[in-house]
Amino acid sequence: MSRIVQKYGGSSVADAESIKRVARKIARAKQRGDAVTVVISAMGDTTDELMDLAYQVSPQPQTRELDMLLTTGERQSAALLAMALNDLGVKARSYTGSQAGVITTERHGDARIVTITPGRIEKSLAQGNVTIVAGFQGVSQDTKDVTTLGRGASDTTAIALAAVLGAKYCEIYTDVDGVFTADPRIVPTAKRIPEITYEEMMEMAAAGTKVLHLRAVEYARREGIAVHVRSSFSDNPGTWVKGHADIAKGNQMEEAMITGIASDASEAKITVVGVPDEVGRAARTFDVMAAAEINIDMIVQNVSAVSTGRTDISFTLPMSDGQRAVQALNAVKDEIGFEELLYDDQIGKVSVIGIGMRTHPGVTAAFFDALAANDINIDMISTSEIRISVIVEAPKLATAVQAAHTTFGLDTNGEAVVYAGTGR
Ligand code: ASP
Ligand code: MG
Secondary structure, eight states: EEEEEEEEEEGGSSSSHHHHHHHHEEEEEHTTOEEEEEEOOTTTTTTHHHHHHHHOOOOOOOHHHHHHHHHHHHHHHHHHHHHHHHHOOOEEEEEOOOTTTOOOOOOOTTTTEEEOOOOOHHHHHHOEEEEEEEEEEEEEEOOOOEEEEETTTTHHHHHHHHHHHHHSEEEEEBBBOOOOOSSSOOOTOOOOOOOOEEHHHHHHHHTTTTTTTTHHHHHHHHTTTOOOEEEOOOOOEEEEOOGGSOOGGGGGGGGGOOOOOEEEEEEEEEEEEEEEEOHHHHHHHHHHHHHHHHOOOEEEOOOOBBTTEEEEEEEEEEGGGGGHHHHHHHHHHHTTOOOOEEHHHEEEEEEEEOOGGGOOOTTHHHHHHHHHHHTTOEEEEEEEEEEEEEEEEGGHHHHHHHHHHHHHHHOOOOOOOOOOOOOO
């Protein structure tokens, strides 16, 4: 009997019927003789709806109370799924993250898993139960308060459990047939990637590909857990995320120059205008962001004008942190000595990713040519060894992704199926 961990995303359990459908799928896995642990997300857009509700009640809800609220989403779906399984004659028990022994740091809304003490899960598995764990949540080892692990982090719960339970692999069930060469909602001619390395998947996730949570991929790489991303709405094979050495020869991505195009519409840009070009001013600017616990993505500093001795610094950050960042910087305006702040959240990020670009020159030129041919202006640029990212105007994001996808020969004739979900 081997142990497997399955995770089902919110769009796979959006309503009562879907929960029963997922229960039947789990029952089949159980009948194959596996010891099954299931990690479940909140139903449909529940997390977003709870978040909206919180902001209707309070303009700045306390993060501790937000976590108390948001963790109820996964608790609902976990309990409902256990009921559906028991009705099928399959013994099942649901557990909150805290009950499952998911111990985290205390940072509400973005806690990290410190360890998992799986005593109750082990016991439940030993009793022959399908063991269902509410995703994306845990309990702080210090405060004993309930925490959440960040949006989309049920994937991380699943991988962490797979590691601690010694599972053979982890299946991530979602509303598309795997990881595609671009978001199938934007590029219907996108192609399923049969196998992808942890490194490339990490770049894709960091660049906005939401099908797998970034920290989940990091965790999987560290623990050497093979991950199968696939649809809960079909029995089609999905995408295997593995170490480089484990990828079948014919599927090795070095043969292809580019693995995929990622897009992200969730960032905003701040420009700090007229910063005195002196030692320490940039450091101070980003100290302020760090103190506010805001993650910065791209940074661009202009050459300073000789006449004024001043320069502009632009950077991108999550749109959801935009207002806090502006407030924090304005509070130190005189100290840093900048002239004004510009804020723009009508931007989008397009990234071209592939291990093959290490050995193929000309990727940047081809990418930028494709953007130019579509009359798309590049606002910011950043690169890594296996990624090139640019910021463009938000309304041009889809065209930019499509253009890059075509330029690198990634289009197929078929149409990628999006089975469900609102894309929220
Ligand atoms: N329900 C949470 C979210 O929507 C966690 C997850 O789905 O992974 O972010
Ligand atoms: Mg969700």
